[in-house]
Amino acid sequence: xxxxxxxxxxxxxxxxxxxxxxxxxxxxxxxxxxxxxxxxxxxxxxxxxxxxxxxxxxxxxxxxxxxxxxxxxxxxxxxxxxxxxxxxxxxxxxxxxxxxxxxxxxxxxxxxxxxxxxxxxxxxxxxxxxxxxxxxxxxxxxxxxxxxxxxxxxxxxxxxxxxxxxxxxxxxxxxxxxxxxxxxxxxxxxxxxxxxxxxxxxxxxxxxxxxxxxxxxxxxxxxxxxxxxxxxxxxxxxxxxxxxxxxxxxxxxxxxxxxxxxxxxxxxxxxxxxxxxxxxxxxxxxxxxxxxxxxxxxxxxxxxxxxxxxxxxxxxxxxxxxxxxxxxxxxxxxxxxxxxxxxxxxxxxxxxxxxxxxxxxxxxxxxxxxxxxxxxxxxxxxxxxxxxxxx
Ligand code: N2P
Numbered sequence: 527x528x529x530x531x532x533x534x535x536x537x538x539x540x541x542x543x544x545x546x547x548x549x550x551x552x553x554x555x556x557x558x559x560x561x562x563x564x565x566x567x568x569x570x571x572x573x574x575x576x577x578x579x580x581x582x583x584x585x586x587x588x589x590x591x592x593x594x595x596x597x598x599x600x601x602x603x604x605x606x607x608x609x610x611x612x613x614x615x616x617x618x619x620x621x622x623x624x625x626x627x628x629x630x631x632x633x634x635x636x637x638x639x640x641x642x643x644x645x646x647x648x649x650x651x652x653x654x655x656x657x658x659x660x661x662x663x664x665x666x667x668x669x670x671x672x673x674x675x676x677x678x679x680x681x682x683x684x685x686x687x688x689x690x691x692x693x694x695x696x697x698x699x700x701x702x703x704x705x706x707x708x709x710x711x712x713x714x715x716x717x718x719x720x721x722x723x724x725x726x727x728x729x730x731x732x733x734x735x736x737x738x739x740x741x742x743x744x745x746x747x748x749x750x751x752x753x754x755x756x757x758x759x760x761x762x763x764x765x766x767x768x769x770x771x772x773x774x775x776x777x778x779x780x781x782x783x784x785x786x787x788x789x790x791x792x793x794x795x796x797x798x799x800x801x802x803x804x805x806x807x808x809x810x811x812x813x814x815x816x817x818x819x820x821x822x823x824x825x826x827x828x829x830x831x832x833x834x835x836x837x838x839x840x841x842x843x844x845x846x847x848x849x850x851x852x853x854x855x856x857x858x859x860x861x862x863x864x865x866x867x868x869x870x871x872x873x874x875x876x877x878x879x880x881x882x883x884x885x886x887x888x889x890x891x892x893x894x895x896x897x898x899x900x901x902x903x904x905x906x907x908x909x910x911x912x913x914x915x916x917x
Contacts, residue, residue: 592840592842592843593675593842594672594675594841594842594843594845595839595840595841595842595843596837596838596839596840596841597839597840599839599840600624600625600626600843601625601626601627601628601839601840601843602625602626602627602628602650602651602840602843602844602846602847603627603628603630603648603649603650603651603838603839603840604616604627604628604629604630604649604650604651604847605630605631605632605638605641605647605649605651605652605653606629606630606631606632606651606652606653606701607631607632607633607653607830608631608632608633608785609785609788609805609808609864610631610653610701610702610804610830610864610866611629611860611863611864612859612860612862612863612864614859615851615856615859615860616629618856619847619850622850623843623846623847623850625843625846625847627847630649633740633784633785634740634741634742634784635654635655635658635741635742635743636741636742636909638652638653638654639654639658639661639662642662642667642835643665643667646835646837647835648838648839649835649838650834650835650838650839650840650841650843650844651832651833651834651838651844651847651848652668652832652833652834652835653701653830653831653832653833654830654831654833655743655828655829655830655831656689656691656692656698656700656828656829656830656831657691657743657828657897657898657899657900658900659691659692659697659698659831659833660691660900660901661900661905662697662833663697666836667835667836668697668698668833668834668835668836669697669834669835669836669837669838669841670696670697671695671696671697671698671699671834671841671844671845671848672841672842672844672845673695673696673845675842675845675846675849676699676845676848676849676852677849678849678850678852678853679695679699679849679852681852681853681854681857681870681872682695682699682700682852682869682870683869683870683871686699686700686829686869689829691831692831697833697834698831698832698833699831699832699848699852699869700829700830700831700832700869701830701831701832701851701869702804702829702830702860702861702864702866702867702868702869703827703828703829703830703866703867703869704802704803704804704827704828704866704867704887705802705803705820705825705826705827705828705886705889705895706739706744706748706800706801706802706803706825706826706828707800707801707802707803707806707818707819707820707821707825707886708722708724708725708798708799708800708801708818708819708821709787709791709796709798709799709801709805709806709809709816709817709818710724710797710798710799710816710817710818710819711791711794711796711797711798711813711815711816712815712816712817713794713815714732714735714794714797714815715732715797715798717817719798719817719819720819720821720822721752721821721822721823722748722749722751722752722821722823723752724798724821725738725798725799725800726748726749726752726771726772726775727771727775728775728778728779728798730778732778732797732798733777733778734778734779734780735780735795735796735797735798736775736778736779736780736796736797736798736799737779737780737781737782737783737787737790737796737798737799737800737801738772738779738782738799738800739782739783739784739800739801739802740782740783740784740916741784742905742908742909742912743826743898743900743908744784744800744802744826745772745782745800745912745915746765746768746908746911746912747826747896747898748800748825748826749768749771749772750764750768751821751823751824751825751826751896752771752821752823753767753768753771754823755767757824757826757896757898758896758898758899758904760903760904760907760908765907765908765911766911768911768915769911769914769915772915773914773915776915780795780796782916783799787799787801787805787809788801788805788806788808788809789809791806791809791813791816792809792812792813792816793813794813794815801818802828802866803818803820803865803866803886803887804864804865804866804887806818807865807886807887808864808865811865818886819886820886820889820893823894824893824894824895824896825894825895825896826895826896826897826898827889827895827896827897828897828898829869832844832848832851852870854870854872854873854876855873855876857869857870857872857873858873858874858876858877861873861877861881862876862877862878862881865881865887866887867887867888
């Protein structure tokens with residue numbers, strides 16, 4: 527039963543569905559709203575019992591809320607993927623922590639990495655896909671987390687702790703996870719879409735209505751899977767085949783996009799889109815003709831992880847935010863809205879059963895899912911192949 531009394535402000539704030547996406551276009555407006563919500567937030571700064579900035583945690587950390595920061599400011603600068611959060615989590619975090627959040631978005635790992643390589647930024651939080659973490663570590667772009675400020679780390683499912691890319695969560699905590707697949711309009715593309723052929727060899731009737739992801743690993747990895755090659759291949763012959771295939775269908779494509787396809791699917795402008803699971807479900811929330819399928823050839827599974835850029839101004843505040851989003855109730859609010867998988871099983875009983883039972887969100891063990899390993903020169907080779915395709 528949902529209590530909505532004053533005694534549990536967090537629960538109170540969970541009542542009622544979120545109604546605005548923090549997407550490409552809306553994030554600036556939302557940022558304005560968030561600033562306003564921060565001003566109207568709790569003056570006291572902590573709310574007991576939430577497992578985030580509890581008085582005990584603050585005391586254990588030895589001081590005021592700004593402990594752990596390089597700049598003594600009640601500010602947190604977040605850089606996350608577009609369409610990857612509900613519209614309530616940030617205002618509620620601001621209210622419970624008395625920190626002001628600046629929220630900015632990107633739409634590909636390449637954009638994020640390029641930004642981080644271009645010199646210091648003011649960001650305290652970034653959310654790369656896990657397979658980029660070895661690269662971030664090698665380039666010395668991220669720093670260890672203030673785990674002492676994150677008691678909710680214990681909420682994480684084991685598989686997100688015992689990872690290859692960051693065992694023990696020294697540098698990262700998972701945000702959400704999902705798959706890439708095909709979003710399609712059943713009225714226009716039919717009910718039978720089940721193969722990557724739908725987007726990598728589209729029929730001429732779909733001309734100008736097909737989009738592919740503007741993201742190196744997803745484009746190259748899924749095309750390799752369609753061609754029956756290893757999703758981690760760096761063989762020149764395999765990559766040449768991918769380039770040839772995708773270049774040959776370019777006249778049929780509406781374009782490459784990793785953000786606008788949500789609105790385009792929802793508006794019925796795009797009929798077939800290579801896309802990420804939750805994004806397609808967000809389009810379906812607006813247009814019931816949209817469906818998502820994991821192609822029969824298999825696909826890539828990703829985990830996007832929160833990390834702190836090296837030398838970030840407010841790593842203490844970043845830890846407070848990570849701790850907040852590891853709370854099952856907060857995870858449930860985010861996950862139910864974005865329709866991606868949660869790394870906190872304790873959140874699942876709080877999610878709508880039609881999500882937790884949906885094999886497209888939580889795929890059964892027999893689904894063919896691959897994980898990209900980005901080591902050595904693979905990223906360069908894949909980027910070169912991608913550039914040949916897109917340019
Ligand atoms: C959010 C897309 C995130 C998934 N719109 C890509 N890793």
